[in-house]
Amino acid sequence: MTLLAVQRCIEVRQEIGWTEKRIVETSFDMKLFEDQITVKNDTFPLTSVFDISFRKKPDKDAFGFLYLHTSQGVRTFYIKEEPKQLVQAYQQLKAERPELR
Structure with a gap:
């Protein structure tokens, strides 16, 4: 399996403590291989991926959205860098590969 591209994705969650509310950011990689895309513990065969698209404002610190269009629906991921x-x-x-069209 050859790794073709990697995109850093962001996960944002809120934690509430006794006296404060914190926003915690963690990151993980979306990896494109010749036959699949892996995200954390999920694997998407390329035959079930219809398209990849994104929307991001040009502001450097703004969050964007990466959309993975699959046969199971559209999965949305937060991003900070454009996934060109x-x-x-x-x-x-x-x-x-004609079987992916």
Whole structure:
């Protein structure tokens, strides 16, 4: 399995303590391989992925959204950097392999 692209995704959650409320950010990687996409403990075969798209404002610190369109529905992930490398690698792979179209 050859790794083609990696995209850093962000998970945001709130924790409430005795005297404060904290916002905790953690990150994880979305990895594109020749036959699948892995996100944390989830694996999506490329035959079940229809498209990858994103929306992000140009502001450096703004959160954006990465959409993974699959046969099980659309999965949404928070991002801080534009996923151009991931999207281009997926589009190129989709163009080269007719079974993914």
